């Protein structure tokens with residue numbers, strides 16, 4: 001009787017899960033690219049809570065990658081042959097100070113690599129593109145922190161524009177400046193090529209004229225916020241790379257489904 005009851009309860013739980021999670025999708029091969037923003041405790045009054053991942057969850061997610069044999073890569077390692085059997089890219093958008101203060105020590109401890117997209121003019125400043133009414137302003141990375149992470153060999157940087165505009169809503173000559181100028185300045189500052197670019201808000205990733213400028217600027221890899229896993233090897237003509245948004249309220253089941261199915265919740 002007890003066995004029957006628990007089987008029924010299990011069936012009901014599965015039905016509940018199937019209505020919410022994508023466990024039934026077939027596994028997806030390719031290059032999973034994790035998209036993080038902030039690692040730390042969400043400030044009071046934030047309306048962007050889902051973009052804050054707790055240090056505890058971040059560590060558990062990295063542990064998952066380790067246990068399942070994933071190799072986190074830097075942008076500059078993407079073109080290498082042979083690729084590891086299970087490659088993954090860990091990326092952070094915007095360049096918050098908590099990436100150094102909270103995430104970096106965990107990366108160092110577990111010896112795992114990550115990539116951070118910087119907004120050039122906000123380094124040493126605040127996330128001035130946000131309305132502070134939706135979230136108190138955050139400190140961004142300092143150049144000193146950027147240089148220390150680069151020197152560790154565990155973190156590589158890419159561009160997230162000069163000022164974090166919506167590239168689908170500004171004139172193309174401004175788009176060009178955001179893309180070319182940030183690449184030039186970051187390369188001068190960091191002394192290495194900027195291979196990766198992430199579109200702020202994901203905007204413009206699928207606007208042909210904007211994406212063409214990103215290609216013209218010379219970024220080898222451009223990253224959208226479209227949910228999913230792009231096939232690898234990747235054909236740039238097929239569109240900007242997809243990513244997996246890691247949310248602060250994710251369970252490990254969400255993380256597992258993101259990694260294997262390219263999508264967690266419906």
Ligand SMILES: [Zn+2]
Pocket residue numbers: 093094160164200201
């Ligand atoms: Zn951003």
